Amino acid sequence: MKFERKDLPAGTPVVGMIGGGQLARMTQETAVALGIQLRVLAEGPTVSAAQAVADAPVGDYRDPETVRRFAAEADVVTFDHEHVPTELLHELEAACIAVRPGPDALVHAQDKAVMRQRLDAFDAPAPAHQVVASRDEIADFAKRIGGFPIILKTTRGGYDGKGVWVAESAEDPVVDEAFAANVPILAEEKVDFVRELSAIVARSPHGQAVAYPIVESVQENGICVEVTAPAPGLAPDKAAQAQQTALRIAKELGVVGILAVEMFEARDGRLLVNELAMRPHNTGHWSIDGAVTSQFENHLRAVLDLPLGSPAARAPYTVMVNVLGGDVEDMHRGLLHCMARDPGLKVHFYGKAVKPGRKVGHVTAYGDDLDEVRERARHAAAYLTGTIDE
Numbered sequence: 001m002k003f004e005r006k007d008l009p010a011g012t013p014v015v016g017m018i019g020g021g022q023l024a025r026m027t028q029e030t031a032v033a034l035g036i037q038l039r040v041l042a043e044g045p046t047v048s049a050a051q052a053v054a055d056a057p058v059g060d061y062r063d064p065e066t067v068r069r070f071a072a073e074a075d076v077v078t079f080d081h082e083h084v085p086t087e088l089l090h091e092l093e094a095a096c097i098a099v100r101p102g103p104d105a106l107v108h109a110q111d112k113a114v115m116r117q118r119l120d121a122f123d124a125p126a127p128a129h130q131v132v133a134s135r136d137e138i139a140d141f142a143k144r145i146g147g148f149p150i151i152l153k154t155t156r157g158g159y160d161g162k163g164v165w166v167a168e169s170a171e172d173p174v175v176d177e178a179f180a181a182n183v184p185i186l187a188e189e190k191v192d193f194v195r196e197l198s199a200i201v202a203r204s205p206h207g208q209a210v211a212y213p214i215v216e217s218v219q220e221n222g223i224c225v226e227v228t229a230p231a232p233g234l235a236p237d238k239a240a241q242a243q244q245t246a247l248r249i250a251k252e253l254g255v256v257g258i259l260a261v262e263m264f265e266a267r268d269g270r271l272l273v274n275e276l277a278m279r280p281h282n283t284g285h286w287s288i289d290g291a292v293t294s295q296f297e298n299h300l301r302a303v304l305d306l307p308l309g310s311p312a313a314r315a316p317y318t319v320m321v322n323v324l325g326g327d328v329e330d331m332h333r334g335l336l337h338c339m340a341r342d343p344g345l346k347v348h349f350y351g352k353a354v355k356p357g358r359k360v361g362h363v364t365a366y367g368d369d370l371d372e373v374r375e376r377a378r379h380a381a382a383y384l385t386g387t388i389d390e
């Protein structure tokens, strides 16, 4: 269904989101509450967000004409993913369309080499790194940082750990795999980390910014599986340092909307930036049920230049566990058990068909006792995916 502006109540803001995945779908929940008209440029008529958004034209985000037409009918354009070509976004800006985050900021979430170079320029803490184009350069890099193993990653197009390899030597077969990707390759020090953290901030065009509590995220096979807010046992000065790093990056890069900064807490105490995302992020899903203002609401507020909402947590601990596709195809089958067992549990499904390892939903629990909250969330996710059956 297509809406003309004249069909909408006076003053209704229209936000155009490019991409119809679960992030757009979850953004719609808060758009509905705020009376914001969300339009989604969807990959197909039945993708995750298209099931929830009435105004979801289908089109290719790489096609200039499609994106131009879509953008022309929105007050502001924003994103569910970072794959829209930078040149195309520059074109929109030149046509006086508000693109938030803008292409000059977004490129740092699209290209890891550009991001590393920019962050180095203002001394943001990072793992040792270098763009490499041959086995010799890989060997030289490893020598410079004290030896193998090292990390190799594609500078563009990676997600959920696809495009990240551990190389044990310059002759490692993964080197061929990396170079076969046909994009520049970034070599990095393999950080010996205690855990991964994430710092999420929201920033608006006039410069207001808020920082969410620092969370701990657990990745398995390159996919985020569990997030705990706040990161248990993180020293207050380190938490403040992580928040300040994210706020600094948001300001230096001119980010508008949500910025997620994935970090490593290294065993030697360093807090190092891994990568950036400029959209609501998996490590911020806990905020829907666990914070006063969710990351999705603050993203919308920021791109519309409205005052930002409080990022404060509602409970001492919130744990979010991703529901990853397993053997069970019918995700609703487990709801009876999960809801009966735990009336405080919050379940979010993305309307996606189950495929092994695919993110099809998440569950959130919150409360005073971390062990108990974690057990509740883990149990529910495992039950829904069919890994336990009692």
Ligand SMILES: Nc1ncnc2c1ncn2[C@@H]1O[C@H](COP(=O)(O)OP(=O)(O)OP(=O)(O)O)[C@@H](O)[C@H]1O
Binding pocket: 127, 151, 153, 158, 159, 160, 161, 162, 163, 164, 188, 189, 190, 191, 192, 196, 219, 222, 223, 262, 274, 275
């Ligand atoms: N330099 C590093 N040292 C140690 N581990 C690393 C390093 N870089 C990446 N990793 C591991 O690989 C995972 C994926 O890396 P990264 O976040 O760069 O890739 P991605 O595929 O773009 O991820 P995402 O799904 O978050 O977009 C990290 O979460 C971390 O567990």
Ligand SMILES: [Mg+2]
Binding pocket: 262, 274, 275
């Ligand atoms: Mg990552």
